[in-house]
Amino acid sequence: MAALPSNAQVAVIGAGAMGAGIAQVAAQAGHPVMLYDNRPGAASQAVQGIDRQLGRLVEKDRLDASAREAITARLQPVETLDALGEAHLVIEAIVENLQVKQDLLRQLEALCTVDCILASNTSSLSITSLAAGLCRPQRVIGMHFFNPAPLMALVEIVSGLATDPALAATLYDTAKAWGKQPVHTRSTPGFIVNRVARPFYAESLRLLQEGAADCASLDALLREAGGFRMGAFELTDLIGHDVNYAVTCSVFDAFHGDFRFQPSLVQKELVDAGRLGRKSGQGFYDYAAGAERPQAAELHSQARVERCVVEGQPGPLHALLPRLRASGIGVTERAGSGLLRVGDATLALSDGRLASQRAQEDGLRNLVLLDLALDYASASRIAISWSADTTAQARDQAVALLRQAGLQVTAVADLPGLVVLRTVACLANEAADAMLQGVGTPGDIDLAMCAGVNYPQGPLAWAEQLGVGYTLKVLEHLQHSYGETRYRPSLLLRRIHAEGGRLHG
CATH class of the missing domain: 3.30.750.190 (Transcription Regulator spoIIAA)
Structure with missing residues (x-):
């Protein structure tokens, strides 16, 4: 199936930052878009906010004034769900609560046409569970955007157990037509990005807890040696520790307490203290006016090497x-x-x-x-x-x-794998397990991590560059040092190494 035609009516439910961003993306792609929120006046305010953002693009000569007017004209705030009955695609971006989303989808199924696509922007809930109990579960799919939706390239197209494969193909092509980089994934905990990314946060949190180095030093190493855009502590401060910790707990619970996804006591303490990061003014770093940012520790030498x-x-x-x-x-x-x-x-x-x-x-x-x-x-x-x-x-x-x-x-203290090495090895390990379990193709997994969270290289490609055997050896040594299943190497890495094959084809 091809992408939805540009004249197909799109509806977005939820006028918060994510919903408004999705509505903007669809309108910029030429679709007439209805925006609904159950808070009176919220949809209208969101449209006004989108228009202001477009105005800033015009001021920077990144958008024509006429294009701004056309995009805003395609955005229609509506005050009732009933107004969405003729939509071809409805994307919900409401609170991350399974029961609330299920109730909404049941309402939409009764309201919309039998051909309407019901998409959820959920970042962690099961598409299979969301569709359960509906008369047409094959019409339900995940369309997971990343914040801010107008800027972030990745869209995860998430298929539940009942999702029609043709529907997934349509939304994949539609996301591409919207200028995004879509990937296919199955409805498993965390999908691709929120699953594979867990070690990026977890290893820095563990290193901090074990006294490897301070936050500023560990962040600087991930940036300046690892090539990551941000270190784990500055990134979780930006995301919000309540949000990041909740996602980790959700993935951990969904995998029945697998210690590979174990939440950090260090982060829990921040959440308990209300130190949620930038939005609260304090997280791992202090964001108060005039606060000095700590610098990474450095070693110096007066010696001269010939x-x-x-x-x-x-x-x-x-x-x-x-x-x-x-x-x-x-x-x-x-x-x-x-x-x-x-x-x-x-x-x-x-x-x-x-x-x-x-x-x-x-x-x-x-x-x-x-x-x-x-x-x-x-x-x-x-x-x-x-x-x-x-x-x-x-x-x-x-x-x-x-x-x-x-x-x-x-x-850094004498701990196994230092900083960048253990982080990359664990990311590659989780990506390999996701590949083994059919969560995504190696190309989609690596693309998702680069386009969704700005990794400098896909973890599977990185493992191949280092050598699958070397990556496997690092994980085996980590597992031996800690004696924990957290570092158990993926069966896929063992198999690829034994076969002398490649992770990518």
Whole structure:
């Protein structure tokens, strides 16, 4: 089936930020749009707000004045549900409450034509449950936009157990015609994004709880080494801890208490204290007027490095070598097991083991572990940890090497997988499990994470770049260190590694 024609009537229920944003998207695509809210006057106020936003685009020369007028003219606020009876597509964006949404869908089914598509913008509720009890459950589907809807590209097209596949194809094509990047997904807890993204928050929260480093340092590492747009603490402060914690609890409960999705006591304490982030003025950071933003911790060195030795193939760290040479450091390459040596220090990319454990097991003295970076050629910061027997002189030599190459160096406690590495490995693991369970194709999963939450790279593509075997090894070491099912590797990663295949095709 093709996309809905531009003259098809669209109705949006709920005139809050999300509903108004969806209505704007549909109107900009040429559809006549009815906007309804059960609060008297709310729909009219929302249309006025949309017009003001369009006006700002006109002022910035990003929209013609005539286009603004045409879009606003297509937006019709209505005061009763009965006015929506002739709509071709109804999208509800009301409160995230299963019973309230079910009641609304029953009303709409009785009111609308038999061909009307009933779509929910739910971010976490089961489409199958929403459709249960309706006479035409095949007409119910999820159309999950991301906030703010006019700006965010991703739309998850969510099929419940009864959803007509042709309907999913129609809404997929419709979302594309609206200028969005749609993905297909099944109605499972969290769909793609809210499921796969859980480790991004969870690992930083755990690292903070275990004293790895402070919030500012952990956030800076995810941004400046991992390439993420925001760190976990600044992002949850922006989202709101009440919202983020509630989604985590919802996914955790829906998976029957699977510890992979376990909520954080650190975040619960913030919620209990009313420190919800930016909207309350206090979260992990203080947003009061004049409050100073804490800076990431850095290590410094007065030493000067002339040369280093690379033994064997250092894996992803190989991308660091041109940077070392460009900084005037002589790099000697010889056979070995993938280590870098400078002075008394032995440097290695983390493999998920504690530095002290790896030093003991591999017989390495003065071991300094380096964290993963998205691109060692352009990263501005790197995390390091070291074994208990590493001397101050060896640490200083390692820091000097990295600083000379233009990297800011942040120390973290000796915890498995450091910061970026364990976060990426856990994201890839969750994405692999979603792929294994048919929640989405590898292409859709990676697209969803890039377009929906601005990841610098899809987690499955990242795992392939690092090597499925290496990703699997990191997870196995994390699981061994913690002794928890939270880090159990996905069966799909094990199978792909055993077969010598690829996650993408």
